[in-house]
Amino acid sequence: MGEKSADNILKAIEKSKQANLARLINALGIRHVGEETANLLVGHYRNLDDLGSAGREKLMAVPSIGPKIADSIVAFFPRRGEPENPGEN
Numbered sequence: 001m002g003e004k005s006a007d008n009i010l011k012a013i014e015k016s017k018q019a020n021l022a023r024l025i026n027a028l029g030i031r032h033v034g035e036e037t038a039n040l041l042v043g044h045y046r047n048l049d050d051l052g053s054a055g056r057e058k059l060m061a062v063p064s065i066g067p068k069i070a071d072s073i074v075a076f077f078p079r080r081g082e083p084e085n086p087g088e089n
Contacts, residue, residue, distance in 0.1 A: 021048075022035070022038040022039045022041075022042045023038070024048070025038035025041055025042065025051070026038040028076070030073055031075075031076075032069045032072045033069060033073065036064075037064070037065070037069060040062055040063065041062065041065075041073075043062075051077070052077035053077075054073070054074075055074065056071065056074050059073055
């Protein structure tokens with residue numbers, strides 16, 4: 001296989017990973033996050049862990065992501081080290 005063909009295959013694999021992640025983010029049902037927003041997020045976050053650990057300010061640094069969408073994303077992902085249901089004991 002030629003070098004150009006191998007390079008094209010690697011690019012196609014990387015592109016499919018991004019498309020699949022965008023579809024997954026969209027399918028999670030995060031309030032205010034649809035297909036377009038999911039595609040924007042994939043351009044800035046490489047995986048769900050990165051997205052889930054992003055804070056409100058970092059999310060709002062992504063073009064077209066405002067406070068409403070950022071708050072929805074932050075609320076969707078449980079924060080590490082914080083109880084899942086504060087106030088329940």
